[in-house]
Amino acid sequence: MQPTFSSSRILLPVRPWFIVFSLLAALLLNLLPTSHWPGIPDWVALVLCFWSIREPRRVGMGWAFLLGLAMDVADGAVLGQHCLAYVLLAYFAAAQSRRILWFPLAQQALQVLPLLLASQFVQLAMRMLVGADFPGWGYLLGPLIATLLWIPATFLLLLPQYQPVERDDNRPL
């Protein structure tokens, strides 16, 4: 697979353990105390969205549901809140993946923004409908920051696949 479909560079196949590792790392990032600061993105949503677009056959709604459950329990939120949002995110990301991967990275980020915003908005709507308190507009700032992070995230998460097939000891990556 190429970095984008219009690119001529061929990447190595993804290693399944790296997908699992990156998702767990995102979960760990989400549980850091920094997550209270306004504008800190939902790392799990970002990484899940990335893999759903790039490897829709490997990461799908099952992973989304499990990660959602973990987030719900860790957050002390109502069970099912993150599950629903992540499952929707994974579905629509996978459905759009063929289209999104044709775009250059900056435009990919623009395509991802509505997905991330919608997943945040679904959670907001679910909780507000059952009478929770409005958390403030900073809550919707996270997806915007996540969109800005799309290019570095893509670079980081594709890094293991950029390695050449034949190892060269003089080449750092």
Added chain:
Amino acid sequence: MIAMAGTDHAPPPFFKRGPAPLALLTFYLALSLALFVVDLRLKSLDLMRQSIALVTDPIQRIAQTPGSLVDNAAAYLRGLDSLLEENTQLKQAQLQTAPNLLRLAHLESENDRLRKLLAVKEREKASGEVARIMYTARDPFSRKIIVDKGQQSGIVAGQPAIDESGVVGQVTRIFPFSSEITLITDKDQTVPVQVVRSGQRSVVFGLGRGQLELRYIPANADIKEGDLLVTSGLDGVYLPGFPVARVVSIERENSYAFARILCTPVAAVENFGEVLILSPRQPQAPRPPEVDGRSGNTGTPGNAEAR
């Protein structure tokens, strides 16, 4: 898929793709919604939550280590001077309260004797368990904190938590090694209170913005800004007499029967530190049987507002 097996559109068996994405989506959405409704309305998923917490808890503890390391380093570097200063301040404060404290034991025993003489039920003594606040729950829609004492320390849901100046909240969920305290400022969290100055009883509701609202007080009631509200103890959950909030603003409008009274919590509700989780109150004596012709408001709510 099975229904489609006979048609021409079925994928050949060497492309194994599992159920159609839309079917999977419907399944997972239905499952999530079912979880949401059951958790919200029936609150019967605590076992599931606890078992998932066994997996997420270690990750959470790992995630908390950098923060606590920084905290510890900061506390270490804060230096001897400030500690000495704090020490002298504490000593002075202790000296100031010493006369009252010294006489407390004497007064309590005297009070006990008098109460026995008057055949009034003895006052319960407050005791509890000190717990350290680990972190604030991440959920931005509610105001909860997680403390480091759980089932293993015998905490049960419903116990009130206080700090050195007043009521902080109530234990709402327990996990094996931690428990979740819903703060009194959480939206619709309720505490039955009494105005110290006038003795009027009512219920204070959290507003979710770090403020509380005292409801069901008539517009012409005797209440002023700065009045202290303490727990009334009528609910059987909170012991009576703990400070809860102070009235900051009162709006009286003729079109409403009740005044709109805003209060701020007395305790440092939204700050980190330590809390004391009070042990559950002894069950109250059963209500006397209703006598015909005397059915009125006796002032005791039927069951405690434990949310």
